[in-house]
Amino acid sequence: MKHISYTVSVLLLVFLPASADAWGFFAHRLINRLAVFTLPPEMVGFYKANIDYLTTNATRPDSRRMVVPGEAPRHFLDVDVYGDSAVYKLPRSYPDAVALLSEDSLLRHGIVPWQVARMKGQLTAAFQAHDTDRILHHSADLGHYIADACVPLHTTHNYNGQLTGQRGIHALWESRLPELLSSGYDFFTGPAPYLERPTETIWAAVARSHAAVDSVLTFERALSGQFADDRKYGFEQRGTATVRTYSRDFARAYHQRLNGQVERQLRLATRLVGAFWYTAWVDAGQPDLSALPRTPSEKEQHRLALEAQQLEAAPAKAVAGHEE
Secondary structure (H helix, E strand, O other): OOOOOOOHHHHHHHHOOOOOOOOOHHHHHHHHHHHHHHOOHHHHHHHHHOHHHHHHHHHHHHHHOOOOOOOHHHHOOOHHHHOOOHHHHOOOOHHHHHHHHOHHHHHHHOOHHHHHHHHHHHHHHHHHOOOHHHHHHHHHHHHHHHHHHOOHHHOOOOOOOOOOOOOOHHHHHHHHHHHHHHHHOOOOOOOOOOOOOHHHHHHHHHHHHHHOHHHHHHHHHHHHOOOOHHHHEEEEEEOOEEEEEEOHHHHHHHHHHHOOHHHHHHHHHHHHHHHHHHHHHHHOOOOOHHHOOOOOOHHHHHHHHHHHHHHHHOOOOOOOOOOO
């Protein structure tokens, strides 16, 4: 674990985006990058050789959200629309959930835990096939969805405070606070554990995230009553643009009210990403990763370049769910 010696302040300078989605580009990339160093010696060499791929492509699922049909629901689950204790009662099998609730309902209200379970299976199959490209592709995407499951506002229909007059809280919690304050966070998680029941693990993460929703909203509302708008918000330069954002004073005060919640969820996400990668490898029979190509193939690099071009050229489409 001594390799987790990056200073987050340096990483912030490298990964700070002009705009942010989900955890924010900075946090998603940080989570995937630090998860590499939770892996055992048999895996860490392969993953370190591809750490830039895993870091850069941690945000690709967000880039696909507005243009790829079916992508948006993979990032969240509106637990509260299904009633009390729903996170404990919803079927763990996706076909069972479709039979009970209909696929239209599932896609409208999110499928993130089912997506994580599905992708864990895909990553296991990629390890079994000794396919470097698929291992890297699925590892990067899986890390993204696991991280999203660790965000409280990804587990509620009131995902941006739009139902309670708190619009903008989404970016405050998952982008503004990490960008400003993560240089002081402790990211030590210990080695990635093997997950005996990975499906139950991701559902437990969603339950933990959902349990935090009330404090996320309540503390922001109480604090807003103590800050006039000219103190709550300010203007900062992002690239060539001047943007209105939550002030540093308000962000720090909110961080103190949350008592380390964002830091804990970032650390949980990092640990879980490493654990799912490790579990998929073990379940695949622990293939010798040192015998695989150490870098993505030209075909994979071409695929990424073509996808980037298509995403840039495609018109944004309205999507159901957490569109803000």
